[in-house]
Amino acid sequence: MTSTEPFLVFGSPLIEQAEIDEVLACMRSSWLGTGPKVAQFERDFADYQHLPPSRVAAVNSCTAALHVSMVAAGLEPGAEVITTPMTFCASVNAIIHAGLTPVLADVDRQTQNIDAAAIEAAITPRTRAIVLVHFAGRPCEMDAVMAIAHKYNLCVIEDCAHAIETSWKGQKAGTFGDFGCFSFYATKNVTTGEGGMVIGRDEALIARAKVLALHGMSKDAWHRFGDSGYKHYQVVEAGFKYNMMDLQAAIGSPQLARVERNWLRRQQIWRMYMEAFADCPVWLPAPPAADTLHAYHLFTIMVDEERCGISRDAFLDAMNDLRIGTGVHYQAIPEHPYYQQRFGWRPEQWPNAMWLGRRTVSLPLSPKLSDADVARVIAAVRGILG
Numbered sequence: 565m566t567s568t569e570p571f572l573v574f575g576s577p578l579i580e581q582a583e584i585d586e587v588l589a590c591m592r593s594s595w596l597g598t599g600p601k602v603a604q605f606e607r608d609f610a611d612y613q614h615l616p617p618s619r620v621a622a623v624n625s626c627t628a629a630l631h632v633s634m635v636a637a638g639l640e641p642g643a644e645v646i647t648t649p650m651t652f653c654a655s656v657n658a659i660i661h662a663g664l665t666p667v668l669a670d671v672d673r674q675t676q677n678i679d680a681a682a683i684e685a686a687i688t689p690r691t692r693a694i695v696l697v698h699f700a701g702r703p704c705e706m707d708a709v710m711a712i713a714h715k716y717n718l719c720v721i722e723d724c725a726h727a728i729e730t731s732w733k734g735q736k737a738g739t740f741g742d743f744g745c746f747s748f749y750a751t752k753n754v755t756t757g758e759g760g761m762v763i764g765r766d767e768a769l770i771a772r773a774k775v776l777a778l779h780g781m782s783k784d785a786w787h788r789f790g791d792s793g794y795k796h797y798q799v800v801e802a803g804f805k806y807n808m809m810d811l812q813a814a815i816g817s818p819q820l821a822r823v824e825r826n827w828l829r830r831q832q833i834w835r836m837y838m839e840a841f842a843d844c845p846v847w848l849p850a851p852p853a854a855d856t857l858h859a860y861h862l863f864t865i866m867v868d869e870e871r872c873g874i875s876r877d878a879f880l881d882a883m884n885d886l887r888i889g890t891g892v893h894y895q896a897i898p899e900h901p902y903y904q905q906r907f908g909w910r911p912e913q914w915p916n917a918m919w920l921g922r923r924t925v926s927l928p929l930s931p932k933l934s935d936a937d938v939a940r941v942i943a944a945v946r947g948i949l950g
């Protein structure tokens with residue numbers, strides 16, 4: 565069966581006139597680099613997180629946010645950092661680039677989040693930190709995780725790439741640990757095209773993260789080239805080139821202003837999918853836990869060949885034939901050759917992540933989807949599953 569309908573791009577962001585106007589204003593101002601719009605976006609994000617601006621730093625990706633957090637945390641070289649095998653490769657690569665050693669702890673099959681008991685089982689005398697991922701926007705079990713972190717005196721870094729709106733018992737994701745790292749990549753809940761933010765408990769460490777994100781320079785370019793006279797800068801560490809541009813922040817502030825509206829739309833689409841697939845032979849996402857806020861970043865179904873009569877990869881192809889874009893979040897980290905070769909990892913060592921990663925399919929969940937688009941996705945999934 566083929567389709568002549570337009571291709572439904574997975575994760576396509578909803579861009580509105582406010583962002584377009586802000587980007588044009590930025591272009592016309594000729595100040596494209598890090599400047600007043602980045603400072604404004606940092607204040608907007610701080611307000612949204614109920615934090616003082618001294619505890620947030622804009623960067624050019626979540627990957628950069630993860631990297632500078634781990635460098636700023638000052639962990640000794642080679643220290644072990646426990647993370648989840650059910651994540652994007654960036655979570656693990658950032659650990660490696662910070663000169664640390666990643667250690668995986670398996671996830672829970674229902675929540676797809678790292679399992680607190682598995683974290684504790686993975687702890688050795690060299691463990692210094694945990695990198696958590698609030699998968700799909702569902703918060704990890706923060707009581708259990710933070711209890712372990714306190715017991716073993718571990719630094720906690722929350723990868724909140726899916727979790728801008730997420731909260732656990734009234735507390736925002738990203739504010740439990742030492743650092744929270746956010747992504748504004750094109751498919752994320754708030755986008756700047758590419759971009760990220762790091763928030764932290766200790767403003768001195770956030771100040772260090774800011775210095776690290778701009779070459780290790782003690783004053784940023786905005787202050788150097790502003791109208792208050794030339795200022796010398798001093799290089800105080802070997803930093804990175806991770807600063808956000810005003811052009812990106814120009815997209816971010818109006819996007820953030822609509823975060824709630826977009827969340828409500830994704831919640832609505834999520835509920836339509838839950839209802840439409842209730843009688844299908846697929847596993848559906850676990851319902852959000854009581855007293856938590858789910859960010860509804862991904863809607864993942866598990867396509868099991870024995871149960872569905874079609875393999876996951878054949879299902880992906882069939883969706884594509886119907887001109888519907890899908891995603892895979894994720895093949896488990898130990899499925900990738902680099903990690904197998906470097907660390908000797910085999911997928912079977914983390915059976916839940918392996919099981920999920922070989923079956924998971926992410927359906928479109930963008931607030932840009934019309935009701936007709938959602939109906940198309942539902943009809944396609946039900947049709948393929950017979």
Ligand SMILES: *Cc1c(COP(=O)(O)O)cnc(C)c1O
Binds near residue numbers: 654697
């Ligand atoms: C998208 C994503 C990242 C990386 O974000 P970037 O902004 O693209 O660097 C990291 N971790 C997770 C879980 C992600 O989904």
